[in-house]
Amino acid sequence: MRRRVRTAVSVPVGAGLSVAVALTLTGIVTDDSGAGAAAGTRTVAATPAAGAVVAAPQARPSAPALTGSDLDGRPVSLSAFRGEVVVLNVWGSWCAPCRAEADELVLLSGQVRGEGVRFLGINTRDRDRDAARSFVRAHGLGFPSLHDPTGALLLRFPPAVLNPRTIPSTLVLDRGGRVAVAIGGAVSAEQLRPLVARVAAEG
Numbered sequence: 001m002r003r004r005v006r007t008a009v010s011v012p013v014g015a016g017l018s019v020a021v022a023l024t025l026t027g028i029v030t031d032d033s034g035a036g037a038a039a040g041t042r043t044v045a046a047t048p049a050a051g052a053v054v055a056a057p058q059a060r061p062s063a064p065a066l067t068g069s070d071l072d073g074r075p076v077s078l079s080a081f082r083g084e085v086v087v088l089n090v091w092g093s094w095c096a097p098c099r100a101e102a103d104e105l106v107l108l109s110g111q112v113r114g115e116g117v118r119f120l121g122i123n124t125r126d127r128d129r130d131a132a133r134s135f136v137r138a139h140g141l142g143f144p145s146l147h148d149p150t151g152a153l154l155l156r157f158p159p160a161v162l163n164p165r166t167i168p169s170t171l172v173l174d175r176g177g178r179v180a181v182a183i184g185g186a187v188s189a190e191q192l193r194p195l196v197a198r199v200a201a202e203g
Helices: 096-111 129-139 189-200
Strands: 002-012 018-031 036-038 067-069 075-077 085-091 117-124 145-148 169-173 179-184
Touching: 067 145, 085 096, 085 189, 096 117, 096 129, 096 189, 129 145, 169 189, 179 189
Parallel strands: 085 117, 117 145
Antiparallel strands: 002 018, 018 036, 067 075, 085 169, 169 179
16 A cells, blocks of 8 residues: 655754754655655755755755856856755845845855865846855855856746745755755755755765
C-alpha cells in the first residue's frame, strides 16, 4: 500500500531558539516498507524565513542554467559553482529590505567561509550598473552578482520556487545544483545559517 508522507524537522537557530521547518514532499509517496519513490511533480515552495523549507533530496528541483555577466561585465555562470553549496540571493539597489539583508549576508558569508559554501547574487531591475555597484561597495558584498535588469533570469525558475515579484529572495542550492531551500522575503544570518549548515552537512 502506498501513502503520502509529510515530515517535520526542527532546525536550531541561535541559543534557545528554533525554527520549525515543515517538510512537505509534494508527490513523494512511500510503500509500507518505507522505501521512497518520486511520483508526480516535485515542488519546493518559497516560504518566509521563519518557516523556511528544507526539502528532502528526492523532492528538490534542479536550478535552471544561469549565465551572464556580473556588475563589472565579467562572465559568470552558476555551473561553475557545482559541487559546492550555493546561497543564491536576489536583490536590487532600490529595495529597502535588501539593504538590511545585505549586511546579514556579509556576516553569514564570513561565518561559513571554508565550509564549501559560495554566495552568488542576482541583481534585478537595476538598469544602471553604477547604482548596483554603489550598493555593493556600501555594504561590502564580496561575492559576484549576475546583472539581470529585466528579470529574465528570475523567470527561468518556477514561480512557486522563486517569485520574480518577491525581492529579496534567497535560495540554497545543494552540491548537485538542486534547490534545497527557498525563502521569499528578507532573511537574517541567524535564520539562514542553520539551513545552510544542514545542506552543507549532506556531503
